[in-house]
Amino acid sequence: MFDKKIYMARRAKLRQALKGGLVFFPGNPEVPCNYAGNTYPFRQDSNFLYFFGLQTPDMFGLIDLDADKDYLYADDLTMDDIIWMGHLPSVADMAAEAGISETAPVNDLKELLHKAVLSRRKIHYVAPYNMQVAQKMAEWMSVPVGKLKEDQSVELIKAISAQRSIKSKEELAEIEEAMDIAYKMHTLAMRMCKPGTYEYQVSGAIEGVALQHHGSMSFLPIVSMNGQTLHNHHHGNMLKEGRLMVVDAGAETHNHYCSDITRTTPVGGKFTTRQKEIYEIVLKANTTVIETLKPGLPYRDYHLSACKVIAQGLKDLGLMKGDVEQAVQEGAHALFMPHGLGHMMGLDVHDMENMGENLFGYDDEIRRSDQFGLSYLRLGRRLQPGFVLTDEPGIYFIPALIDQWKSKEKFTQYIDYGKVEAYKDFGGIRIEDDILITEKGCKVLGQPIPKTVAEVEEACLKA
Numbered sequence: 001m002f003d004k005k006i007y008m009a010r011r012a013k014l015r016q017a018l019k020g021g022l023v024f025f026p027g028n029p030e031v032p033c034n035y036a037g038n039t040y041p042f043r044q045d046s047n048f049l050y051f052f053g054l055q056t057p058d059m060f061g062l063i064d065l066d067a068d069k070d071y072l073y074a075d076d077l078t079m080d081d082i083i084w085m086g087h088l089p090s091v092a093d094m095a096a097e098a099g100i101s102e103t104a105p106v107n108d109l110k111e112l113l114h115k116a117v118l119s120r121r122k123i124h125y126v127a128p129y130n131m132q133v134a135q136k137m138a139e140w141m142s143v144p145v146g147k148l149k150e151d152q153s154v155e156l157i158k159a160i161s162a163q164r165s166i167k168s169k170e171e172l173a174e175i176e177e178a179m180d181i182a183y184k185m186h187t188l189a190m191r192m193c194k195p196g197t198y199e200y201q202v203s204g205a206i207e208g209v210a211l212q213h214h215g216s217m218s219f220l221p222i223v224s225m226n227g228q229t230l231h232n233h234h235h236g237n238m239l240k241e242g243r244l245m246v247v248d249a250g251a252e253t254h255n256h257y258c259s260d261i262t263r264t265t266p267v268g269g270k271f272t273t274r275q276k277e278i279y280e281i282v283l284k285a286n287t288t289v290i291e292t293l294k295p296g297l298p299y300r301d302y303h304l305s306a307c308k309v310i311a312q313g314l315k316d317l318g319l320m321k322g323d324v325e326q327a328v329q330e331g332a333h334a335l336f337m338p339h340g341l342g343h344m345m346g347l348d349v350h351d352m353e354n355m356g357e358n359l360f361g362y363d364d365e366i367r368r369s370d371q372f373g374l375s376y377l378r379l380g381r382r383l384q385p386g387f388v389l390t391d392e393p394g395i396y397f398i399p400a401l402i403d404q405w406k407s408k409e410k411f412t413q414y415i416d417y418g419k420v421e422a423y424k425d426f427g428g429i430r431i432e433d434d435i436l437i438t439e440k441g442c443k444v445l446g447q448p449i450p451k452t453v454a455e456v457e458e459a460c461l462k463a
């Protein structure tokens with residue numbers, strides 16, 4: 001964790017942004033995998049990590065806005081805990097690391113919340129995503145589980161997202177560390193991208209890289225010859241010459257900051273002409289965004305400019321036709337790029353997604369679209385220095401979607417379905433970088449990971 005002063009300053013800033021009452025931050029419990037004693041790897045809640053930094057399960061943070069005091073509630077270990085899990089510092093010692101001097105057992109928190117509810121004190125919280133946490137919150141605050149979301153504090157969410165959206169230098173150093181690990185993961189995947197290798201061998205090897213760096217994966221990796229399935233977690237195929245392997249994978253550092261990188265590699269290390277043609281369009285969409293990114297403009301505009309590059313490139317190949325501007329405005333390109341250009345990244349790979357993207361990715365000025373494709377854009381609002389986001393355009397040939405649009409004669413003025421038919425066995429291509437918005441422009445984070453056709457082909461050749 002960082003120095004305690006960082007957590008104290010973050011909490012002080014949050015206190016200033018909120019009016020009164022209590023702010024409740026439940027940390028995460030261990031989550032059973034197949035029985036209570038066999039758990040998934042423990043992952044602390046990101047808001048708890050941001051304001052309290054501690055990585056121990058079953059801790060609860062509380063900020064009393066009226067008394068201007070912070071508290072940590074947790075139970076000290078029993079002898080049984082010590083026998084099975086070893087010694088941990090006392091709750092008071094752990095709290096001190098986060099700059100907190102007030103600690104108490106969890107039962108005291110239950111009483112305090114109960115009294116707060118009876119006296120109608122405001123309790124700010126973010127709706128939980130974990131059922132065990134939801135059950136506790138519902139019981140302790142006398143709210144039905146189904147009403148927790150409705151009663152969450154929008155004021156708190158906005159205050160947290162204002163803070164977490166702007167990455168500090170310590171956070172950027174962590175993200176750079178996650179990028180270093182991602183570099184190793186992706187260059188290894190390129191070297192392994194050979195006919196006869198199974199997707200799970202690549203996926204297992206890159207996960208090993210993250211683990212060997214005292215980290216973990218920032219999300220379930222996507223390692224697939226079927227890149228047209230956007231989040232494909234099936235890793236059972238043997239790689240075949242003539243196909244592409246999409247690897248969308250990132251690392252999480254020991255302190256839980258993320259990277260999220262996608263590279264697409266030809267199996268056997270050499271792009272075919274057809275693959276190269278599509279790859280160059282996706283690459284141009286990715287680099288056009290990087291060349292123009294700066295604070296001030298809505299990220300939605302960059303999404304649309306990447307989509308125009310894609311539509312123009314596909315028009316040049318004869319797969320699309322007609323007026324490119326109009327085609328993108330009407331959403332015809334979404335047959336090939338049905339997802340958003342990117343998202344915020346930080347302590348979560350999709351940063352703060354648990355708080356609802358509409359509350360931090362959009363605002364009163366930029367509202368989320370309901371148009372197919374654009375509606376999946378997680379970040380639409382104007383960019384500010386300190387944002388870290390992804391730039392991840394792609395082109396996909398999704399047979400079921402092509403068949404559906406074709407049968408409905410959708411956008412026949414913009415799409416040449418006869419030509420598209422021939423690409424139904426193509427798969428997909430995505431290229432993803434992680435980017436910091438600076439005062440005047442942007443910076444691609446991490447050391448450059450092979451990305452051009454020549455760089456990827458060369459990386460495949462390395463022993």
Ligand code: GLY
Nearest residue numbers: 219248260392432
């Ligand atoms: N990890 C999925 C994505 O790139 O957003």
Ligand code: MN
Nearest residue numbers: 248260261432
């Ligand atoms: Mn990704």
Ligand code: MN
Nearest residue numbers: 260390392432
């Ligand atoms: Mn991403």
